[in-house]
Amino acid sequence: MFRYLANQCTPQPEGKSKLFLVHPLQLSRWLEVAWAAAPSVPVLGTDPAGSQLGSGSVIQDFDIPETLLLDLEPGIDLANPGGFIPHEDRHTNLLLWDHMVYAYLIESTGIYEIIGQILVRIVRGETLGKLSPETLQWARATEELLFRSPPLFSIGGVESRARPDLRIARRNAYWRMFGLDLPHPLPPSSAAGGDAQPPWKLDIGNGANTSFTQRWNELLTQIWIGYENKVNQVGTNATDAEYVALLCQAIDDMLGNRRQGGLLAREELYYVAALGWCHLTVEIDTPLVRDLQATATNPAERLAKLGERVGMAPAPRSRELFELAEPMSALLWGIELGLFNTGPAAAALFLPTVFNGPASKLNIEVNRIIDLWQSATGTRIKTATGSPAGVPGARLAGQPLRAPSPVSAPVGVPAAAPAAVTATSSNGSRS
Amino acid sequence: MPSSKSSNSGSEPQQNRMAITIDPKFADRLMAVLERIGAAYVPDGSDGKPDPTRERTARDYDVLRGLLGRTDAPRPLRMNRVPSGGYPQAKARQGQTGGDNALKVLDVIPSTAECAIVESPVQGSDPLREEVEIPDLTPPVFLELETITKDKPISRVEIFDDKSRLVAFGPSAGPSL
Numbered sequence: 213m214f215r216y217l218a219n220q221c222t223p224q225p226e227g228k229s230k231l232f233l234v235h236p237l238q239l240s241r242w243l244e245v246a247w248a249a250a251p252s253v254p255v256l257g258t259d260p261a262g263s264q265l266g267s268g269s270v271i272q273d274f275d276i277p278e279t280l281l282l283d284l285e286p287g288i289d290l291a292n293p294g295g296f297i298p299h300e301d302r303h304t305n306l307l308l309w310d311h312m313v314y315a316y317l318i319e320s321t322g323i324y325e326i327i328g329q330i331l332v333r334i335v336r337g338e339t340l341g342k343l344s345p346e347t348l349q350w351a352r353a354t355e356e357l358l359f360r361s362p363p364l365f366s367i368g369g370v371e372s373r374a375r376p377d378l379r380i381a382r383r384n385a386y387w388r389m390f391g392l393d394l395p396h397p398l399p400p401s402s403a404a405g406g407d408a409q410p411p412w413k414l415d416i417g418n419g420a421n422t423s424f425t426q427r428w429n430e431l432l433t434q435i436w437i438g439y440e441n442k443v444n445q446v447g448t449n450a451t452d453a454e455y456v457a458l459l460c461q462a463i464d465d466m467l468g469n470r471r472q473g474g475l476l477a478r479e480e481l482y483y484v485a486a487l488g489w490c491h492l493t494v495e496i497d498t499p500l501v502r503d504l505q506a507t508a509t510n511p512a513e514r515l516a517k518l519g520e521r522v523g524m525a526p527a528p529r530s531r532e533l534f535e536l537a538e539p540m541s542a543l544l545w546g547i548e549l550g551l552f553n554t555g556p557a558a559a560a561l562f563l564p565t566v567f568n569g570p571a572s573k574l575n576i577e578v579n580r581i582i583d584l585w586q587s588a589t590g591t592r593i594k595t596a597t598g599s600p601a602g603v604p605g606a607r608l609a610g611q612p613l614r615a616p617s618p619v620s621a622p623v624g625v626p627a628a629a630p631a632a633v634t635a636t637s638s639n640g641s642r643s
Numbered sequence: 644m645p646s647s648k649s650s651n652s653g654s655e656p657q658q659n660r661m662a663i664t665i666d667p668k669f670a671d672r673l674m675a676v677l678e679r680i681g682a683a684y685v686p687d688g689s690d691g692k693p694d695p696t697r698e699r700t701a702r703d704y705d706v707l708r709g710l711l712g713r714t715d716a717p718r719p720l721r722m723n724r725v726p727s728g729g730y731p732q733a734k735a736r737q738g739q740t741g742g743d744n745a746l747k748v749l750d751v752i753p754s755t756a757e758c759a760i761v762e763s764p765v766q767g768s769d770p771l772r773e774e775v776e777i778p779d780l781t782p783p784v785f786l787e788l789e790t791i792t793k794d795k796p797i798s799r800v801e802i803f804d805d806k807s808r809l810v811a812f813g814p815s816a817g818p819s820l
Contacts, residue, residue, distance in 0.1 A: 216712035224714070252814040253710055254799035255764065256703045261798075261815065306719035306814050308710040542708050551703050560700035565693040572701040573708070573716075 213246060213309050213485035214239065215492050221290045229498045233293035233349055236356035240363055241286040243485055246307060247367045247478075248275040253306055257549035259464075264548040266471025274367060274478060311548075312476070314541035315483040316386045321530040322396050323490045323515055324358075324379075329522040330500070331355060340521065346499035354493075358486050368482040378486075383412035385479050388470050391422035395527055421466045431459040432582050432593045438562035439579060457558035460547050467548055491534070494518065510534070532588035532615055539577040540585070587615035702801070706812050721749040722800060722813040727787065744793035744819050746786040746800060752777065753811050755804035759786050763795040770798060777802070793819040 214231060221227035231239075250271045255261050262268035276284065287296035333340050334351045343351075362368040375381045379398060386392055393410075413420070438451040470476060493500060494514040497507045506517035512531035519526050527533060552558040561578050564571050571579075586593045592613055708716035725747045746761070756777050762770040773790040791797065800813030 219712055219714055252816070254706060254812060254815050256707060256799075306710055306721070306812075307712060308707070310711060538711075538713065542704070542711055542713070545711070546704055546707055549703075549707070551700055551707075554696075556694070556696040557700045559694075560697040560704075563694075563697060565698040565701050566691060567694075569691075569693075572697075572704075574701045574704040577704075 213243065213307075213481070213488050215488045215495070216307055217242070217288065217290065218492055218495075225496050228492060228496055229346070230290060230293045231492065232346065232353055232498065234288055234290075234353075235294075236353040238286045238288050238296075239353065239357060240366065240368070241284045242288055243481065244276060244281065244284055244367050245286055246309070247271065247481060248278075248281055249307065253308055257546070257551040258553055259548075259550035263468075263550075264471075264545065265474055265477045266468065267474035267477075270474030270477045273474060276367075308545065309481050310484045310488065310538070311541040311544045312385060312389050312480045312483065313544050314537045315382065315480075315487040316390060316392065316394075317533045317537040317540065318487040318491050319382065319386075320395055320527055321512070321515060321533045322519070322524070322526040323494065323530075324487065325396065325399060326515060326519045326522065326524050326526065327354065327490050327493060328359065328399075329524060330504070330518060331359060333522060340504060343503050344499050347503045350493070350498070350500050354489065357489060362482070367478055368485070370479050370482050377411075380412045381479070382483050383410070384416070385476055385483065387412055388416055388420050389467060389476070390424045391420050392425065419470060421470060424463070424466060427459060427463050427466065428585075429591055429593065431456065431463065432585060433595075434459060435561050435578055436582055436593055436595075438559070439575075442563055443568060451562075453559040454555035456561060457553055457555045460552040460558055463544075464547050464550060464553065467544070491537070529588045532584045536581065536584040536588060539581050543578065543581060583615055586613060702809055705809055706799075706801075709812060717802075717809045718750075718753060718811045720752065720800075720802070720811050720813050722746045722786075722816070723749065724793075724797070724816045724819040725785075726793065726819065742787045742789040742792075744788050744791075746788065746797075746813065746816075748782070748784040748786065748813070751782060752780050752784055752802065753804070754780060756780060756802045756810055757805045759800055759802045759813075761786065761788060761791055761800050762798050763791045764798045771795070 215228075218228035218231040221230045248271065250265075251262065260268055262270065265271070267273070275281070285298070287298065289295040289297045330340070331351055331354055334343065334348070335355065361371050370381065371378050375384075383394060383398075386394065398410075434452065434456045438453065438456065441449045441451045444451075491511065492498075494511040497514070501507055501514050501518065504518055504521050506514050506521070508514045508517060510531060511534045512526065515526045515530055546552065552561060560572070560574055562575065564575055582593045585591070590613065705717055709719050723746070725745055727743050727745055746759075758777055759775045761773045761775060763773075764770050771791060773788060775786045775788070777784060777786070786800070796818055797814075797816040799815060801809055802811040802813070804810050
């Protein structure tokens, strides 16, 4: 959400930091406008408009009346972050917020806990040294937007006495949607001990998609079979586009069951916005990153360096998690919009639009998702295939399980670290 | 006298057959040739034309990426549906005629844009499509609609360049009655 705005700042990419200078009240109000603008997105896929949110009317059910919306005009001026411009020029047009999986993957890096600890250091003392005015503006906005209760009656108002801890509330949403826990434990201040079940798994009945990972892995495997055989016209071809479509429908139905009537739509908007803000903080060398000497060439390394300053370590596979978040978000929205619910349409996941033609953006992103997912989770999708020339019966090794990393593994440390998504690790916790 | 084909005979001793190997360089060249033949093969019926379903699905995905704000995706444009006749100068400049309504584009259209395709949903059938040329990109640009009258909703607007690449898209809109 906030990265959508940041992408419109100039010049790119360094202009993205201008968003941290916008008043947090304007940013909060902008979420309201973004929510209300959702019905004007073009009709995509086979499902009725708005059905990807569980109800075609969920936006109108929860939005502010237009007159009040105009009273709450955000007026964000990206050219002059301290200014205000009237609504005719508002920077909100057609947008859809990222899928809940984006928030899950970004939070799995441990970024929320690390940024929380940095913020604690900034507001409580001077242990981080001299900070620039821009970093202090970032800290003020971060505290207001992420670490205090949202404004009353706002669309982001998903914190109350009924669900007082946003950390637990987010874990509850991730568990219901994907049957997945974050790989790091709750910090001691949030952990509610004593119960056999973690607090985010209480009171959900049967409403958790515990088979999501199994279906997702199967879908990626079937897509890869199609990808491998895309020009195979003579040999055995196990590609089955209809089965790929069935898997897409199964995931569509599974996620749709959790969204019935518009459930989790407001939560998704707010969680995605919050984790997007965290992502933006390490996406480039922002003032905070520079002040804490954490400059690097990618978000994962910046996060690791920021974590070092406060004695915390991010997830071992943060790089993959950061890179996976955007394409997996788009693909899951595509599935929930019903883009791939028929065999011929599902074939677009692995076949170019023209036989033997150049790969479409969809083909490229899906292939990348497979690489990153198997590297992040340790689940091998691209199985060994083919035979080396002249050695009948022998099998070629598939590509390595893990994506290449720019950072060399220390001597004595195995290259294959524990799975970032499925297993518990120490990310986001004190090292 | 031994046959010249004796080395391929099935009557050779087992150990001789096991000793037959393929020269790795030859095998590599053979594989390269086979791959080129495979890559050049076009199945009957495809004729090098895009598959319409896959093309539409891939384009939908591109629009979705644009909606999510990806920087390398087609650009979302703000548009308002307006009655025809309220913009005679722009209409004359663009050489457009007819129609009882139009789409006013509020943002700057990409400079490579050539035409727009506007769709209106039809119950139980393919959507109604109207192609609108964009001869002049000077703002404000109006897309004059003739077939899609003001009482029909708009499900999507796609803007293409001269190579038929999707460069921008617009919103859905209800009837403008």
